[in-house]
Amino acid sequence: MIEIIICDDEIKDLQDISKIVCEVCLNEVIDYNLKTYSSGEEMLDQTYSMDIGILDISMSELNGIDLGRELKKRFPEVKLIYITSYEKYCQQVINKVHAFSFLTKPVKYENVREQIVDLLDSMENDASGRKREFYDVTTSDKHKIEVLKLDLKDILYFEYIKSARKIKIVCRNDSYEFSYVMEKLTNELREFGFEVNCRGMLVNMRHIRKVKGYLLHMDNGQEISLSQKRKADFVKKMNVFMHNNFN
Template identity: 25%
Template sequence: MRIAVCDDDALMREQIQKYIKAYFEKTCVKCPEIVCFSNGESLLSDKEEKDILFLDIEMPGINGIYVGNELKRQNENIIIFVVTSYAEYLDDAMRFHVFRYLSKPLDIHRFFRNMKEAVSLYNTITIKVPIETKQGIHTLPASAVIMVEAFGRKVIVHSTMRDFDSVHNMQYWLELLPQNCFFQTHRSFIVNFEHIVDFDHTLIHMTGGQFRAYLTKRKYNAFKEAYLLYLESSR
């Protein structure tokens, strides 16, 4: 993981760095690389990967709106925090799918809460899962798994690439897949929130229209709550 901070205010850059380091110290995880930039030009000239970005909007030269749009165009998975005192930029910032909007002065408790969600999202995007079949092992990003289905004696992993007949049972997949993105809606189905198109009290339609999963009535409320939380944390 590589975290970038872009703000023309040196004190704000220092404070964000301090909060990031404090968060990882609190969670007993080694702090990733943190790189700082004082303007949009220097940030855009940096060609290395940026996984999480804290971005000021009002800066000399290129403003944060342009920078955010450009970085999202280069890497749609970048997680962007907009950090600013100017609420009038919120609508423009949301157009390039800002993860969170943090107002100055920063509240450390809110900062930690949002960092936890950002790290969780990053892990979900980058985590890869092994799919073992009788023919061999295939490794895919977790995000490529549409759903897992128990069909008769088979367990089928439906993915964006193709279907795989897994040698493992549903309990194995329930424990392996990240819980913030996957939900067991029925004893025969585990669905990926990312690929849901729509749902009602009994049925969930997935990406492309070719997949659907059953939803038991007793799980409906818990599923709906988890799905809405997922949407909130990934917008």
């Protein structure tokens, strides 16, 4: 599911672009979840995960450029589309927040459709080679799945459940359990940015918002443990990963 967030402090414009985005997603058969905000501050306070941000540049409290810069810090892989009435802002945004594209007001259906389709193609290409199949999986509501294919970027962490002798996969919107060897999984996924944070856990470093004390603050609002013994080495590896992938 694609998480889309729109932020514009002009309520009429916010309603118009939201309606168009919904129509595009329905017509293109895109599995999506849409949230809207009329304030950048409110959006930052209430957002724990996102794939696409559609932001108005000229907002009165927190402008779209500063909002986009903060979103890029929290969610390095987020794709940003800016809405503007002034083309002079375009180069400024490209330089500061690496916007994916722009929409000029008044926003039109065909322009939105083109940008979203191109953006999803780009996201699919970014994730190529990073899908993994998991076998004999149990969902959080106890359904059985013979083969489950997941994008590794969508997984927050793995946790070994000793009582069940299974590994739990925690994603943004769901969790799963399957049988596997934790040490083997760790060795297979390290090259994709996963690292052991404490005994029995393997975390996706791209979803860490910050490290504070012996806690990892994840981009979905969760806090998970970081062992004292592993902290120095973990932080070093995380800094290298972030530098190599998001600078």
